[in-house]
Amino acid sequence: MRWGCCGSEETDDINVAGNVKKFSYKQLSAATHNFHPSNKIGRGGFGIVYKGVLKNGTRVAVKTLSAESKQGSDRKTIRLNWERRSAICKGTARGLAYLHEDLEPPIVHRDIKASNILLDKNFKPKIGDFGLAKLFPDNITHISTKIRGTTGYLAPEYMLGGKLTKKADVFSFGVLILEIVSGRSSGKPSWGGIQKLLLEWVRQLYEEGQLLEMVDPDLEGFPENEVIRCIKIALFCTQATASRRPTMSQVVDMLSRNTQLNEKELKVPG
CATH class of the missing domain: 3.30.200.20 (Phosphorylase Kinase; domain 1)
Structure with a gap:
């Protein structure tokens, strides 16, 4: 489409x-x-x-753009069980993989975040708002560009140096997974009783072996191993070094198959 x-x-x-x-x-x-x-x-x-x-x-x-609306002001609180949250993660991953790997030239979205993932009546996700998207020819390694996007979702190499690759979308998608699992905003600066962003807090919980502490308290009866695996995939996506992040097709594969994750390759900053 x-x-x-x-x-x-x-x-x-x-x-x-x-x-x-x-x-x-x-x-x-x-x-x-x-x-x-x-x-x-x-x-x-x-x-x-x-x-x-x-x-x-x-x-x-x-x-259609509404002059009366304000970004994020028209929202309804809907309780999502794990099955729906997992389907949203997988569907969004497939959409990004299509943009990155099936289109010619590929497209880097540059603004993957919760408010740009639209849900239909069956909660099937659709990636929206391509206002910041960039065509990305395969014969170049990166694009140097003005930094655009939403704080809390930006990859470090893009935020600090304006170096844009497909891996910037992968980083943003990883943050999105954490928001879907936790039911919380990535931009709120206080988690775990201390001044940390959501990603920093989850990294700390990973080191402590306490990942389930970040799961949305409204999420009941969820499969613990599957949820922990999803959080770890998000951490793979948000590694500080872009080259260590998976491609979106690899993310789709990790989310869809119950294969063992090679955590030796997961480098979580302190």
């Missing part, structure tokens, strides 16, 4: 830059049947996402 980018209401032209196309408001309105409620597939912090079909048969997802 492609993501449509809305242009001006007055124009009906399509601007093409490489594989990226801009569509007019008129075209996107027609594709979504005037943004009919039956085509609504999700809601993000900035507006509603609709499914649609262009004249040539291409399926698209169109995000």
